[in-house]
Amino acid sequence: MTEILRVENLRKSYSGFLAVGGVSFSVAKGELKALIGPNGAGKSTCFNMLMGQLKPTAGKVFLDGEDITGRKPRDIWRKGVGRTFQITGTYQSMTVVENVQMALMSHHRRIFSLGPRAWKIYRDEAMSLLETVAMKNQADRPCSILAYGDLKRLELAIALCHKPRLLLMDEPTAGMAPSARIELMQLTADIVRDQGVSVLFTEHDMDVVFAHSHHIMVLNRGELIADGNAAQVRNDPRVQEVYLGGGTLFKENSHA
Numbered sequence: 001m002t003e004i005l006r007v008e009n010l011r012k013s014y015s016g017f018l019a020v021g022g023v024s025f026s027v028a029k030g031e032l033k034a035l036i037g038p039n040g041a042g043k044s045t046c047f048n049m050l051m052g053q054l055k056p057t058a059g060k061v062f063l064d065g066e067d068i069t070g071r072k073p074r075d076i077w078r079k080g081v082g083r084t085f086q087i088t089g090t091y092q093s094m095t096v097v098e099n100v101q102m103a104l105m106s107h108h109r110r111i112f113s114l115g116p117r118a119w120k121i122y123r124d125e126a127m128s129l130l131e132t133v134a135m136k137n138q139a140d141r142p143c144s145i146l147a148y149g150d151l152k153r154l155e156l157a158i159a160l161c162h163k164p165r166l167l168l169m170d171e172p173t174a175g176m177a178p179s180a181r182i183e184l185m186q187l188t189a190d191i192v193r194d195q196g197v198s199v200l201f202t203e204h205d206m207d208v209v210f211a212h213s214h215h216i217m218v219l220n221r222g223e224l225i226a227d228g229n230a231a232q233v234r235n236d237p238r239v240q241e242v243y244l245g246g247g248t249l250f251k252e253n254s255h256a
């Protein structure tokens with residue numbers, strides 16, 4: 001297994017309160033890995049430390065072997081760590097393809113160097129990314145009229161503009177209908193398989209988590225209590241205890 005991300009003994013305390021208490025884990029190249037846990041477990045705190053928004057109290061983060069601990073978010077993003085958020089950050093007045101072109105211009109650092117010609121360039125590349133997320137037929141629609149699930153797929157295309165080696169997805173399916181959730185994660189799994197990108201995501205919907213993740217980590221009160229495949233995590237007594245018996249959360253028809 002080749003690691004893209006390695007986290008060693010990462011800790012964060014807020015005025016003496018230990019939100020993340022020394023977690024260690026890794027994400028492999030081409031892996032789709034979930035980080036789950038009850039509310040307040042420390043998932044967002046962990047993500048924010050990986051992405052540079054929060055400085056760890058202690059511990060190290062390595063990207064492809066390089067120490068990126070405490071680096072600025074923009075540096076980490078430039079090094080190939082992308083992120084999607086719970087709330088989409090698209091420009092509502094622009095069309096779908098223009099939003100992707102804008103992200104491509106930013107990636108190629110040409111955003112301020114072009115005038116009206118801007119919308120002619122990167123269109124083919126943008127259309128190809130829209131094809132990846134099955135949004136090509138909506139390219140010229142304004143974002144303001146898109147369904148929420150389509151906005152999330154567009155956000156994924158925008159994140160891919162920067163050719164991330166690792167993509168962090170914070171509750172990607174929040175606010176979506178159950179069928180759209182499964183579709184979005186299937187799309188993400190296809191991208192992981194076809195492009196070799198690694199994805200680490202947090203999620204509250206256990207059907208989504210158990211249907212698509214290669215591995216699952218469980219955080220509870222800032223401590224990592226499990227890290228394994230679906231069957232290992234489902235059968236872990238500490239995990240079952242945290243999820244109040246598990247029966248209703250870990251469905252038998254989920255993939256092992």
Ligand SMILES: Nc1ncnc2c1ncn2[C@@H]1O[C@H](COP(=O)(O)OP(=O)(O)OP(=O)(O)O)[C@@H](O)[C@H]1O
Nearest residue numbers: 014017018019037038039040041042043044045046
């Ligand atoms: N800025 C802060 N100051 C003080 N405490 C904080 C701060 N941010 C988070 N916490 C606390 O740290 C703990 C972990 O919070 P965090 O948001 O990381 O959890 P989470 O697992 O992402 O939760 P959720 O699933 O509800 O988003 C919680 O007890 C939270 O109240």
